Amino acid sequence: MTLNETISNLDQQEQPFKRHKNENFNGKSHLNTFAEVEILKQVRNRTYSHWSHRNLLSREKMIRAGFFYCNVADRVICLYCNLIAQQWNPDEDDPWELHKSLSAKCFYVIKQTQVNNTTNSANSTTRKLQISDESTLSRFVAARLDLPVSQRLLNRNFKLSIIKRCWEDQLRLKRD
Structure with a gap:
């Protein structure tokens, strides 16, 4: 050669x-x-x-x-x-x-x-929206209804009341 x-x-x-x-040795990790x-x-x-x-x-x-x-x-x-x-x-x-x-x-x-x-959960808790009353909730929902995702749902014949209710529920439950 x-x-x-x-x-x-x-x-x-x-x-x-x-x-x-x-x-690893015997299929088990040697780091415990x-x-x-x-x-x-x-x-x-x-x-x-x-x-x-x-x-x-x-x-x-x-x-x-x-x-x-x-x-x-x-x-x-x-x-x-x-x-x-x-x-x-x-x-x-x-x-x-x-x-x-x-x-x-x-x-x-x-x-x-x-x-x-x-770290992410600590950051997410500090980013929660403060929704003190129904008028604040209504403002947030109105802003969400202007989002492109809401417009796409409307274009696909989802009812406005359903989309609005979903946003309200998300804001009440998750505050985001």
Whole structure:
């Protein structure tokens, strides 16, 4: 076998699937708890010091998604679930969404989702409308009836009274 044939064979072996997951020991995760300490965040950040794929995806998105850079092409890994991903397409790939969809049971994904949900619920409680009386409710309903979605429903022959009632119920129950 010539040197060129050997290199060609190595190149073919170096091109694994676009995304794959290494299985944990006995099919069980060896991580029983999640402890994303500050030092680990700093280490993950430092792995991107040679990230030359700025045109592809920002290192910040990759870091937020929990990926460590492997320093090989655009290959990254999550140390919590052993998910390895590469061959990123900036127009189609969202690192966080990919991590969630391919490894929904990853401790990092679960904990970050809980943190995001807590933050979102805290933000949503502060954005509730203050409806103190029926005249305020009527003003909000009138504004909602001017929305394009209400107009589309009217164009599809939904009764105005039904649309109005739906808006009233939503405002009374959800205050949004």
